[in-house]
Amino acid sequence: MRNKYINFYKQKGYLITNIFSPNDINILRNEIKKKISKIIKKKNFDLSKYHKITNEEENNKITKSHKRYIKVSDKIMKKISSNRKISHILKSCWGHSEYIIPDQKYLIGKTKKTTRKNLKKNEVQFRIVIPKKNQKKISAAPPPHVDLNASKVTNKIINGKKIMDTSKLQLTLWTPLVGFSKKYTLRLAPSSHKFNHPVNKISKSNTKYVSPVFNKRYYQKFKFKRFELKKGQSILFDGNLIHGGTENLGLKSRVNLEFRLYNYKNVNLSR
Numbered sequence: 001m002r003n004k005y006i007n008f009y010k011q012k013g014y015l016i017t018n019i020f021s022p023n024d025i026n027i028l029r030n031e032i033k034k035k036i037s038k039i040i041k042k043k044n045f046d047l048s049k050y051h052k053i054t055n056e057e058e059n060n061k062i063t064k065s066h067k068r069y070i071k072v073s074d075k076i077m078k079k080i081s082s083n084r085k086i087s088h089i090l091k092s093c094w095g096h097s098e099y100i101i102p103d104q105k106y107l108i109g110k111t112k113k114t115t116r117k118n119l120k121k122n123e124v125q126f127r128i129v130i131p132k133k134n135q136k137k138i139s140a141a142p143p144p145h146v147d148l149n150a151s152k153v154t155n156k157i158i159n160g161k162k163i164m165d166t167s168k169l170q171l172t173l174w175t176p177l178v179g180f181s182k183k184y185t186l187r188l189a190p191s192s193h194k195f196n197h198p199v200n201k202i203s204k205s206n207t208k209y210v211s212p213v214f215n216k217r218y219y220q221k222f223k224f225k226r227f228e229l230k231k232g233q234s235i236l237f238d239g240n241l242i243h244g245g246t247e248n249l250g251l252k253s254r255v256n257l258e259f260r261l262y263n264y265k266n267v268n269l270s271r
């Protein structure tokens with residue numbers, strides 16, 4: 001059984017796995033609501049109706065890259081570290097299963113070093129994407145990209161072409177909190193992690209995004225897929241897997257967490 005899902009992950013670049021309980025999901029929702037309530041000055045509201053209770057100015061304050069995170073409990077973190085499928089996949093990718101979840105400043109490239117103290121803060125990114133019909137008001141779904149901080153991507157030359165070197169750097173655990181059907185869930189391109197993505201295919205407008213966003217002509221070569229998920233399920237995927245452009249086709253605001261599992265050997269730690 002272990003070889004079966006590891007082989008699937010290696011072939012497709014992703015795996016859907018059960019991790020959290022329904023109660024865990026409710027706890028995580030409430031943490032995001034606490035952060036939102038500080039801006040909109042409301043305590044009792046429906047997170048799925050985010051697009052109806054916030055304006056553009058409030059949304060900008062809530063979703064700024066350096067503030068778009070919550071602090072997650074050690075209990076929740078343990079659910080990830082104790083998950084056998086995740087552990088086995090990390091070992092197959094890195095040769096070990098030791099990972100860290102970096103603090104927000106390190107993650108978005110504000111600093112090139114982090115500390116054990118900062119790592120213990122358990123800062124995890126969230127994302128809110130409102131229904132497509134309302135996106136003239138608020139938009140938050142980036143175009144197809146790979147989940148790597150642009151400032152941390154190193155390059156290598158293969159056959160005379162400059163390629164993004166993403167090997168053994170990170171995996172992402174995409175966890176929906178509101179919206180579990182194909183109308184809401186992550187759009188990804190299976191097996192795209194096997195490609196050496198050329199640096200010259202990164203969009204010139206990439207400056208507004210933390211991760212490398214590809215130009216349309218390049219990502220249209222890949223076939224994308226969306227999934228039906230159950231409450232508590234997550235999608236684990238390779239850092240080199242193309243995903244994004246995930247429009248919210250439902251009626252509710254989509255809310256999800258993005259746990260970045262970094263290979264601890266590739267993180268610059270200072271005291």
